[in-house]
Amino acid sequence: MARQLWLLRHGDAEPHGARADSDRRLTPKGEEQARVTGVALARLEVCFDAVFSSPRVRAHATATGAAQALGADVIVHPPLSAGFDADDARALVAAADADGGKVLVVGHEPDFSKVTGDLTGARVDFKKGGIAVVRIDGSASSRGELVALLRPRELAAIAGT
Secondary structure, eight states, X not given: OOEEEEEEEOOOBOOTTSSOGGGOOBOHHHXXXXXXXXXXXXXXXXXXXXXXXXXXXXXXXXHHHHHXXXXXXXXXXXXXXXXXXXXXXXXXXXXXXXXXOEEEEEXXXXXXXXXXXXXXXXXXXXXXXXXXXXXXXXXXXXXXXEEEEEOHHXXXXXXXX
């Protein structure tokens, strides 16, 4: 019953104070990170049962940019805005269609490193535009396994840029 949770931290964004935090936009670098991530995921032939995004502008733009290359729709999931935790992650993964299902979530720090740590015991440094892949079995209390941690430069290499 193993499924995969793919956590994508939003790309590079405007600095704090540029506008209200929920309205901060991606920089041109962040927009490129989102596009490259989508290309890398498409090259890896990853198919997601669902793509969920924080409603914050920078995360939603990252999700939309990545999902475009995958032909996927983005579902806004308000808990990804702040306070997203391991129980929330397990609930989203449990909704995956079948054994081997994959769910992509796009959101923020420090939530994502905490979720990864709580699920796997791993301590990760989540770069903007980076991805962690966690394998989770069907049990509500079981530990997961950190399968991959990809920084933006590694995603760019996969994408061929």
